[in-house]
Amino acid sequence: MPSEKVLEKKKVQVAELSAQLKEANVGVLVSYSGITVERDTKLRKQLREAGCTYKVVKNSVLSRAFKEVGIDGLDDSFKGTTAIAIAKDDYVSAPKILTECAKDLETFSVKAGFIDGSVVDEASIVALAKLPSKEVLVAQALYGLNAPIQGFANVLNGTIRGLAIALNAIAEQKESA
Incomplete structure (x- = not known):
């Protein structure tokens, strides 16, 4: 014992x-x-x-x-x-x-x-x-959350850019006329 x-x-x-x-x-x-x-x-x-x-x-x-x-x-x-x-x-x-x-x-x-x-x-x-490690998983989650917002911002930016191009074309057309 x-x-x-x-x-x-x-x-x-x-x-x-x-x-x-x-x-x-x-x-x-x-x-x-x-x-x-x-x-x-x-x-x-x-x-x-x-x-x-x-x-x-x-x-x-x-x-x-x-x-x-x-x-x-x-x-x-x-x-x-x-x-x-x-x-x-x-x-x-x-x-x-x-x-x-x-x-x-x-x-x-x-x-x-x-x-x-x-x-x-x-x-x-x-x-x-x-x-993957915790840091990689957090980064992947943040990317997943950020991607839709970034896509939406790109769409809005494209719309504004298109509007600016159209307005510029109209201004040039009026100047030449």
């Missing part, structure tokens, strides 16, 4: 992880076996720059933290080596970085994840990774 000191340490780990999970928009569970230290360092740097938290955590601690938060259905993912990437602000960055890493390495794979507290499978994480 584990000592009180070890149990207390695990309780603190579960509490810290639970607090991070409550604040997170998206989380991705990965199997990280076979990744080199160099590649892992590069991966951690990419995730940190994107504003994500990446941790290697014991499966028992992960399981208890998810139960404490109320996210159920990930029990099958808590087998083998498990790491978790958590993002508070951006839904796309962590899935995008981790699926790119999984493409490069055979032994590294996405297991599952959650989006706003709902459990999703690997296919959903991969689909989420294919979405």
Whole structure:
């Protein structure tokens, strides 16, 4: 039986992880076996720059933290080596970085994840990774809103230009007559 000191340490780990999970928009569970230290360092740097938290955590601690938060259905993912990437602000960055890493390495794979507290499978994480970033989506939405207004302005400008040309032609015709 584990000592009180070890149990207390695990309780603190579960509490810290639970607090991070409550604040997170998206989380991705990965199997990280076979990744080199160099590649892992590069991966951690990419995730940190994107504003994500990446941790290697014991499966028992992960399981208890998810139960404490109320996210159920990930029990099958808590087998083998498990790491978790958590993002508070951006839904796309962590899935995008981790699926790119999984493409490069055979032994590294996405297991599952959650989006706003709902459990999703690997296919959903991969689909989420294919979405453009938030900035691109905002730009596309603004372009969609701006296009009809710009078209209307062009039509009005064309009408005014046509009127000016017609008035100029009439003025020239009267001058020559």
